[in-house]
Amino acid sequence: MSRPSDYVDTNRLWERHMTMATYGATASGGVTRLALSPEDAAARRQMIRWAAPLGLKASTDAAGNMFFRLCGSDPDAPPVVTGSHLDTQPSGGKFDGVYGVLAGLEAVEAIVAAGIKPRRSIDIVAWMNEEGSRFAPGMMGSAAFAGARALEDILRVRDADGVTVASALEQTNELVPNVPTRPLGGAVHAYVEAHIEQGPILERENYSVGVVTGIQGKRTFRVVIEGEAAHAGTSTRQERKDALMAAMSMIQALAGLLHDDADVVKFTVGRLVVVPNAPSVVPSDVSFSIDLRHPVSDELVRLGDCIATVCAQHAGPCEVKVEELSSALSLEFPSSMKDRIRNAADRIGVRTMDIYSAAGHDARYMHDICASGMIFIPCYKGITHNEAESALATDMADGARVLAEVLVELASSES
Ligand code: HGY
Ligand code: MN
Ligand code: MN
Numbered sequence: 001m002s003r004p005s006d007y008v009d010t011n012r013l014w015e016r017h018m019t020m021a022t023y024g025a026t027a028s029g030g031v032t033r034l035a036l037s038p039e040d041a042a043a044r045r046q047m048i049r050w051a052a053p054l055g056l057k058a059s060t061d062a063a064g065n066m067f068f069r070l071c072g073s074d075p076d077a078p079p080v081v082t083g084s085h086l087d088t089q090p091s092g093g094k095f096d097g098v099y100g101v102l103a104g105l106e107a108v109e110a111i112v113a114a115g116i117k118p119r120r121s122i123d124i125v126a127w128m129n130e131e132g133s134r135f136a137p138g139m140m141g142s143a144a145f146a147g148a149r150a151l152e153d154i155l156r157v158r159d160a161d162g163v164t165v166a167s168a169l170e171q172t173n174e175l176v177p178n179v180p181t182r183p184l185g186g187a188v189h190a191y192v193e194a195h196i197e198q199g200p201i202l203e204r205e206n207y208s209v210g211v212v213t214g215i216q217g218k219r220t221f222r223v224v225i226e227g228e229a230a231h232a233g234t235s236t237r238q239e240r241k242d243a244l245m246a247a248m249s250m251i252q253a254l255a256g257l258l259h260d261d262a263d264v265v266k267f268t269v270g271r272l273v274v275v276p277n278a279p280s281v282v283p284s285d286v287s288f289s290i291d292l293r294h295p296v297s298d299e300l301v302r303l304g305d306c307i308a309t310v311c312a313q314h315a316g317p318c319e320v321k322v323e324e325l326s327s328a329l330s331l332e333f334p335s336s337m338k339d340r341i342r343n344a345a346d347r348i349g350v351r352t353m354d355i356y357s358a359a360g361h362d363a364r365y366m367h368d369i370c371a372s373g374m375i376f377i378p379c380y381k382g383i384t385h386n387e388a389e390s391a392l393a394t395d396m397a398d399g400a401r402v403l404a405e406v407l408v409e410l411a412s413s414e415s
Helices: 010-020 038-054 098-113 140-145 151-155 165-175 201-205 243-257 297-304 307-313 335-347 393-412
Strands: 057-060 066-070 080-085 122-127 190-196 209-215 217-226 266-268 272-275 285-294 319-328 352-357 371-377
Touching: 010 038, 010 098, 010 393, 038 057, 038 066, 038 098, 038 122, 038 165, 066 098, 080 098, 080 393, 098 122, 098 190, 098 393, 122 140, 140 151, 151 165, 190 335, 190 393, 201 209, 201 352, 209 335, 209 393, 217 243, 217 297, 217 307, 243 272, 243 285, 243 307, 285 297, 307 319, 335 352, 335 371, 335 393, 352 371, 371 393
Parallel strands: 080 122, 080 190, 190 371, 209 352
Antiparallel strands: 057 066, 066 122, 209 371, 217 285, 217 319, 266 285, 272 285
């Protein structure tokens, strides 16, 4: 009996990644496709063009998530959902997020080619703003879908130019016309996300597929420091309210406090904004981001709760405000989903290893509302959030083959 995985087409999957990479292509071979940008809209239109011949019904919700539905024989049964994100980091690669959306499309195309009509509908989803670089925090679309974040809260977030998510979403919808809307959220039977590992383990251990056991916890903050602009030549150190010096002192103190020899704590200051950012003016206003991660939730809580105190202690003559943008504890995916992925891979002769995710994914929010799981494939030397990100076509196809088998099983199940 032919299996859906037999119909996965390695070249088609690879070529679609190369086509998607043209939407926001950079001179050095990476991709800049920020959430709700014109490039994001182009990628969405491309998905519609690929989905239409398969009879997939496109729709979008109030959070800007996009769905492509393979209708099942029982329209009332909660659907199975698979996907990831199309937005990238500013200097991103061709595979982070995109692989999950295109592996979902490839798996569904294989299911259709195999002549399988699932009982449950299968939705391929492209979540809005997973990366959180233009609009912070990330995972906005999946968080709103799962009810972890209020829609109003995400719509009012502004980018560095003061553009709100609401108005960027309006522009995107104008650039992607005639897509029916659907209610935000709703019952989901199960969710499976395919993604590149964004680490070196699978490649080093020579596995093409990883069964993801869980995702480490992550807390993000924005620190805003208010000082006073002054002349670099005439103002004395005594009288200065130098917001950048205060920021440096805070970051130095946090780096010391969060340093662990075991190198498990992940502390990142990825964004630093200095105002007026002029060589001969003492900085009046500085803001910086904090991305803090740890696999042990208690540790993440304990360390994250120190941040506001440390910043206040190092503010000097400046004012400081610490805002927590997101907080998500570590999670373990249900064994039922891990076993299902492992068994599907075994059935089609794909070797797997269990692997923990140090990176965050939209599956984190779907885990709160339905049985969820993730399938990893290797990426070159674990390089990611970097224009040099790369993956092998054969690994991508193996991941899509396992995904196709899992989706058919889930979409055929009664309970
Ligand atoms: O930050 C993350 O973990 C994800 O790759 N956006
Ligand atoms: Mn991602
Ligand atoms: Mn990412």
